[in-house]
Amino acid sequence: MAKEIGAEELGRFITGGKVKSRREWRGIEDTLYDYSRWLYIMAQLGGFIMKPRNIKAMFRYRWMANYLGVPAMVDRHTQGLRGPYLRMAHLEQDLVVYDVAKLLDNLFRGDRRIGNDEEFSKKVILFDENEMTSVMMGFPTVKGLSRETPSTYVPVLLNQKAVLHYIDVCQEYGLPGDVCPMPAAEAGVSIDDDAPILGAGAIQCNTTCDGSLLSNGVIGKRLEVEDGIPIFQMAAPLRHQEDDVQEYAAQEIKNAIAFVEERTGEKWDWNYYFECAKRVNIATRARLYWLDMNKTDYPQVFGSNLALYTETNYMAISGKVAAFADVDQKLTELADYAYKNKMMMAKEYRHRAIVWGVQSHFYFDFLLWLVNCWGIVPLTDMLSMVNTRMIAEEDTPENREQAYRDMAWLTENMIMRNRTHGGYKVLLDQLWEYCEEFNADTVILWEHMACKALTGMHGQFEEKAREKGIHLIWVSHDLFDPRIVSRQEIRDQINNYMRTVFREEPLDPSLEVLDDDNAW
């Protein structure tokens, strides 16, 4: 046990149970810091559970039990981290945890079956999990809440087996097993009638894939037909790089705003919109700054630190929560400090990788494993490569019109969909451009087997990588379902490549094979 990076064999803590055998020793300062953040998370959990309506929800909704795994999830995403990297991870994770706790609290407050606060519910608009929320940037008094985020998306990050029940429910209802398990699980929650019921209306979107699009119908059957909550379908263009779809996209945003106004009786507030727009730009600038740093020999904000935070900040927050702008600033300060001191997250960096494709949710901390086990630095990942444009942030008559286009652009270029839709250029060609920009020698290509947009370019990825002399490591998985490809099977795909092609030995051999099939 020592405070240096890599002093502990991280694989030894995993012993086949749900949680690790003990906490990691990171030296006095870092261990105390880490422990204090663990206590903070526990206090959050305690505070949340204290409320009677949340206890009621714990017994009503099957997926709620997964939230007992929050501390374990934060631990997974901080494995082996020291100094600024540990602090970055906690800054992000703690804020995300706080935000999800707030979301749950709001959902149960309005839920007809739990809090049943009707007045509150009248000012709620439901959103999909995988949906850009920029249309809410002008509604300070309306809450845009997602039921799918806490019921399916977050639980899989907490507990790898969290949504297997819902996938099975959906398949028993008649869905084939080859569609993406994410929308299948979301549909399963609706079929199982296991989602909170609230809201003056709902906005669904055509986000990432055909499966995600079509599962809206199943959810709508329960929500609109049975629960009587009207739905607006916001259809963002798929070929989002084309000029001739932008007018249509902006009109969809206008129609969505009109729907919210009609359903809630609230009016669009331009002051609030431009306030949020400023924060969107702060987040974009910060992300671009970090990415630029990652192009150097001393990348600082990457792996889980980049991926999970960007997903939340870009999509669910979209400038609406000031705390995220503050964290953006603090993260940048930490990154600057680490960069100036030429600090590294692991004891050795051997390969610079772009992580592409759709990441496995039940193994999101895989990015950290790559660094700790093999010294592969995940410089950036596909889901973090979202909008790079600054949006209009000053309130002028021209900018008000531009704002609709900006919201449309953010929505069109939302996480995942900006690559899975839009033609091969954004999925295939830009990958090689990023390899060059980031000076990457390796691509870790998550092949989510049920993601047709990704697998539809399989042969092209292989051929182009060969042509360009880039190491392409396929990592097959089934997104939400570890029964199809387990965490170890995911790791083995890297292990095999590293040993047979690169002929390398791991930095931390204890991480190569882990007994974590039963872990959270």
Added chain:
Amino acid sequence: MKDLKHLYYFERLLEDANNELIQQAKSEGLKCIAYTCENVPEPLMNLAGTFSTRLRAPRTGSIDMGTYYLTSFLCEYSRALLERAIEGGYNFADAIITPDGCTMMNRCVENMELLHTMDQGKENFFYEYMEIPQKGDENGLNLYVLQCKNHILKPLAEKYGIDVSDAAIRKAVAEHNEICHLIRAMGEFRKEDNPRITGYEYHIITLASYVAPKHLIVDKLRETLEELQSREPDAKFPYRARVVFAGSEVDDVDAIKLCEESGAYVCADRFCYGSLPGRDPIVLNDEEDALTQICRIYQKRAQCPRYWDTTKYWGRKSYLDEIAKEYKADGIIIEQMKFCDPWAYERMVGTVVMREDYGYPVLAVDRPYAIGSSGQMRTRVQAFVESIEIKKIQGGNK
């Protein structure tokens, strides 16, 4: 029943993507516009100087190359098309237009483009991808019109000098409508208690109308309709049940043949490549430009699951009910091609709704691209027919 005079001829047209009528039209100097999806308005590709053909991959055997590029998780239709394109089977085409309708079809055509499967040595060849609306509203209509202008009419005019004026479009619609009238008139016979045309025969004729140049096939369609008007059906209805065949892309004549051999008469064809609503005539007025009207009609009638607004979503189920009643169906077969995401969901919900809300016996199946020899499918249809018979005997639901 006596064989239809031209049935074998129509059947032969389906044996090759590059059928003899395509070759004839090409030799006349016409430009062949290939397409892959019902959401691309057909008349716009049949202007003077052009003709359309909807791509199929008849007699598909190995799809190894298609599978390499697209993996085994994409539907066999997209893999078979790519395989055929790589083999050079669509070299007759002068352009291909595809909507970003389903991801798999889009990726299929993108791979065709990246591999330069169809454009080599053809200076004016173009690949066009369209954004097709996903809702039945006005905003979607405006998009549809703009996309047709930019991705069909503009490249046709610029690359091949085709007249894309309103008058030219109206002429193409008139020709298109004649085909539709003929096909639908033949389809009307399927409503008879003892129909004089089988679902299999009808499917062949309908399919032929999608893949062959219309001006070269119209005479034989006229003759066939005339022949049908006096055709004598078998003395006794030879089937045990009447079914609507609904679902995703079906360009395999054996699929319908298999159903009918298993005792289920296919009285209505609600699938891509079918006549409902694919062969609904396009009725234009003189007040509005033809393009907008065509787009509105296509948007309104579309039964594709990619239209996901509430009205269209539930409209698809009520449309199925309407045609089941109109064609006196005893049950509904809802099929999807294996790995098709849109129809996977549509089949799932459609099956539950048509069974529970509308009271129809429903068979839900997923199937490969070429199904003719599937014993499993045969058994399932046979069992479905028996279940319908048992319900009839027991006096249960329809």
